[in-house]
Amino acid sequence: TGTTMYMVLQASMAALMNRLGAGTDIPIGSGVAGRTDENLDELVGFFVNTFVLRTDTADNPAFTDLLDQVRRTSLEAYAHQDVPFQYLVEKLNPHRSAAHHPLFQVALVLQNNEEAHFDLPGLRADSETWPTGTARFDAFISMHESYDSDGMPMGMPGTVEFSTELYDRATIETLIERWTQLLRAVAADPSQRIGALNILAPHERLDHLVQPERTEITDSTLPELFEARVQAAPSAPAVDGGDVSWTYEELNERANRIAHWLTSRGVGAEDLVGVVLPRSAEQVAVILGIVKAGAGYLPVDPDYPADRVAYMLTDAAPRVVLTTSQLASGFPGALALEDLTEDWERQPVTNPTDTDRVAPLTAANTAYTIYTSGSTGRPKGVTVTHTGLASLTVTHLERFALSPDSRVLQFASPGFDAAVWELVMALTTGAVLVVPRSRRLVGEELARQLAERRITHVTLPPSALGTMPAGSESALVDLAMLVVAGEACSPDLAERWSQGRRMIN
Known part of the structure; x- marks a missing residue:
């Protein structure tokens, strides 16, 4: 197909994001070495430039067609890889926010350069990755190709750096698991439309298949x-x-x-x-x-x-x-x-x-x-x-x-x-x-009503839930079902109130 491994990874990630509800215009950030000039070959320095690769997943294309589109887009991007990313941002002038990157929120890179060796007499040097404790993007996925001593492929390990304000570890692990399932489906039959590619783990497919039938619903008033x-x-x-x-x-x-x-x-x-x-x-x-x-x-x-x-x-x-x-x-x-x-x-x-x-x-x-x-x-x-x-x-x-x-x-x-x-x-x-x-239910009055009236089910906005005195979450022994809605619920509030009952956000 004339495509590289990175193009396959990018196309599959775009297909996955489309399936998970990200829309049909999928921008993914990447990096390029920035060493197109031969004069830089022996020069020590960091010349990596950032660029954005957009993928159009509209009309549910076959994966082979999506891959062909990614190939064309990538080659066009590489032809302009010397354009500084900051210059691009200034020219496009997108809405800026301190909360996220201006042109993309997910970055994907593939480390496939030949491993460098640096030897000195009596000294062994190895490269080590040291985390910074900060996330540059919502999610930054870094993959690298691995080979054995005979040069045979040994898989593709990687790491994901993510914003803990947006995701937890379990969510990212599920994302990677779904990506793996999609890649397996692509390897089995790349001609499938992306909407038909399996993204469910085996246990999820089993759960889906053995779900009990829902009660028949009629148009009752x-x-x-x-x-x-x-x-x-x-x-x-x-x-x-x-x-x-x-x-x-x-x-x-x-x-x-x-x-x-x-x-x-x-x-x-x-x-x-x-x-x-x-x-x-x-x-x-x-x-x-x-x-x-x-x-x-x-x-x-x-x-x-x-x-x-x-x-x-x-x-x-x-x-x-x-x-x-x-x-x-x-x-x-x-x-x-x-x-x-x-x-x-x-x-x-x-x-x-x-x-x-x-x-x-x-x-x-x-x-x-x-x-x-x-x-x-x-x-x-x-x-x-x-x-x-x-x-x-x-x-x-x-x-x-x-x-x-x-x-x-x-x-x-x-x-x-x-x-x-x-x-x-x-x-x-x-x-x-x-x-x-009571006409106004907040704070101590809300907690009192829940306790005295032996409430088992309640739906509250998180702002009202948060006004109740500390300890109410354990004192309300009758409260079995708590639904929070209408506003964002903080992790701390969810942690406090989900203990000992079912909580739905």
């Missing part, structure tokens, strides 16, 4: 998922609001009354109902009642600034807005729950069907609309259908070890999608949704 749990265990606790606690049957009946009241007012599929309520058991019943009626709910945190709330309600234009009598004065046209209690009590407690609804309810209908934070301008409404909620339920059951004894904390503000995650985690799996009485 949130009401169907919840009602299945009601039917399975009607007397099991469903929501614990501190002052108010309901079983699955009691919560279902409360939600059904609200749903029938909404349908009697003509509210149904693709309508929105505003929910301006703090976290409470009643808020959970209202949300379930809205989706049972076939409508979607618009959660609005009462603590939001007045202008943000006004914009959301104007922009979304809900058919009905439900709130409390204490908050009603701030929302013209809103209905207070306290004023609706008698009307709701007169409604049927049976599960609404499509016969009762204004229009049939399907998984393609709107389940809820949540507004973004508006940090880049005006908040934007995002409409989410019921599609995917069944899959989320199955994932929770398979990965989160949920049972009727599990107690899930409703930590998230009503206006964040994490609140939906928590609701689905509890009420579609048979667990208990625990609604805290």
